[in-house]
Amino acid sequence: MREPRDxxxxxxxxxxxxxxxxxxxxxxxxxxxxxxxxxxGLNETDAADAVQGAWLRLLEHLHTIRDPAGVGAWLAxxxxxxxxxxxxxDLTFAPRFDLVxxxxxxxxxxxxxxxxxxxxxxSSLDEPCRTLLQLVAADVGYQQxxxxxxxxxxxxxxxxxxxxxxxxxxxxxxxxxx
Amino acid sequence: xxxxxxxxxxLRLAAGNDPIPGHVSAAARDAYGLRVPQAVTxxxxxxxxxxxxxxxxxxxxxxxxxxxLTFDLxxxxxxxLIDVAGQVIPPPGEGSHVDVxxxxxxxxxxxxxxxxxAATGLPPGWLSVVCHRPGHAPVQTRWVRIRP
Numbered sequence: 001m002r003e004p005r006d007x008x009x010x011x012x013x014x015x016x017x018x019x020x021x022x023x024x025x026x027x028x029x030x031x032x033x034x035x036x037x038x039x040x041g042l043n044e045t046d047a048a049d050a051v052q053g054a055w056l057r058l059l060e061h062l063h064t065i066r067d068p069a070g071v072g073a074w075l076a077x078x079x080x081x082x083x084x085x086x087x088x089x090d091l092t093f094a095p096r097f098d099l100v101x102x103x104x105x106x107x108x109x110x111x112x113x114x115x116x117x118x119x120x121x122x123s124s125l126d127e128p129c130r131t132l133l134q135l136v137a138a139d140v141g142y143q144q145x146x147x148x149x150x151x152x153x154x155x156x157x158x159x160x161x162x163x164x165x166x167x168x169x170x171x172x173x174x175x176x177x178x
Numbered sequence: 179x180x181x182x183x184x185x186x187x188x189l190r191l192a193a194g195n196d197p198i199p200g201h202v203s204a205a206a207r208d209a210y211g212l213r214v215p216q217a218v219t220x221x222x223x224x225x226x227x228x229x230x231x232x233x234x235x236x237x238x239x240x241x242x243x244x245x246x247l248t249f250d251l252x253x254x255x256x257x258x259l260i261d262v263a264g265q266v267i268p269p270p271g272e273g274s275h276v277d278v279x280x281x282x283x284x285x286x287x288x289x290x291x292x293x294x295x296a297a298t299g300l301p302p303g304w305l306s307v308v309c310h311r312p313g314h315a316p317v318q319t320r321w322v323r324i325r326p
Contacts, residue, residue: 027203051198060321
């Protein structure tokens with residue numbers, strides 16, 4: 001069986017008329033793009049539009065992506081950009097924006113095959129962050145989170161921000177060590 | 179802003195809930211069939227202030243420009259479908275045509291001497307227009323999302 005191709009190879013093959021390479025890109029990055037769109041608060045229809053929009057942008061730039069190896073991060077960033085435009089409805093018809101050329105560093109969290117690492121890091125957090133992030137990942141609403149943690153509902157948002165900041169710091173440290 | 183969105187997305191992805199729906203994956207794969215080899219992409223451009231008005235009747239104007247060609251599109255959203263009336267300026271001449279495209283449907287219109295064209299009853303979502311001229315590379319507008 002053939003070795004899996006890396007993102008750079010896939011992008012170059014897709015630019016060279018290879019549908020299977022495009023399909024592999026979708027298999028590899030589609031789920032993350034969906035997760036990005038949903039994390040931006042979009043419903044299913046709008047999230048589907050954001051993901052589709054990012055793929056269409058990739059078609060427009062098949063030959064001009066500056067860092068082909070970073071196509072996964074490019075797709076995640078572009079999905080987020082489309083999602084933000086969609087959520088600000090007044091701008092969805094005025095697509096005058098410069099495409100992000102440098103991938104957002106935070107997109108690396110989605111870029112790497114890092115699910116295991118991410119969960120390990122979440123598990124290493126102190127309470128209430130550990131439970132809170134597990135609940136957030138399961139899409140449990142703020143009210144339920146407040147109930148489970150025994151805290152006022154008004155504190156869930158700020159706590160979530162603090163916990164995500166801690167998580168980000170830990171992930172950054174691990175990446176530095178690697 | 180600490181890019182919470184990415185971390186939330188990563189957490190949800192890792193949790194394995196809310197997987198990407200099959201139709202979204204299928205649409206992404208089908209999108210590959212929409213590429214136009216050698217095409218030049220026309221970028222959105224400023225409209226004259228007088229034209230840049232979103233009418234109460236759900237009508238939008240948008241302009242795209244590339245390599246000496248301007249696309250003026252007037253898009254109307256009504257009854258859940260999209261109508262496009264457009265003009266390619268300067269008129270590209272005999273033998274030219276435009277493809278008015280959505281991911282699911284492409285309507286082809288031969289361009290008359292005025293460069294004007296119209297396409298009706300398109301599904302809402304992403305839209306692009308491609309102009310084909312004899313002896314020139316095709317020019318495609320960037321994809322634009324249109325929903326009621």
